[in-house]
Amino acid sequence: ALLEGLDADESESSTERMVCAEAMGEVAKKGDTEAVAALMFSLRDDASVFVRDKCASSLGKISAIGDEAVTSALVEAMCEHENYEVQIPAIRALGVMARKGDPSVVCALLPLVDDEEVGLRLEALKTMAKVGAR
Secondary structure, three states, X not given: OHHHHHOOOOOOOHHHHHHHHHHHHHHOOOOOHHHHHHHHHHHHHOOOXXXXXXHHHHHHHHXXXXXXXXXXXXXXXXXXXXXXXXXXXXXXXXXXXOOOXXXXXXXXXXXXXXXXOHHHHHHHHHHHHHHHHO
């Protein structure tokens, strides 16, 4: 039911999709390929920043450490989305699931250290410390 709710037509309620994305992070098993694929799709394609926010957070919870496809999707969301409501959850998720010393993550975070948005700078620094310490 959660997969169907997340995959609902965007004319459906974004609140329903947001709740489904968040719930997947709580109930899906670590590495659940179906849930991960659905969350990555919605992270990239959903029109709602709130749905994307929950997708990023849930990916951090259920993705295997170092999953390259998820890392790539989160880096893309962090770098290409202009809304910090998507960027910050993507950064936090990378802090949970990125491989230690992953150069793609570290390089993507570096420009954010000087961002005008204080929250982005702080999260980038915290995630750099986590990825480097793992």
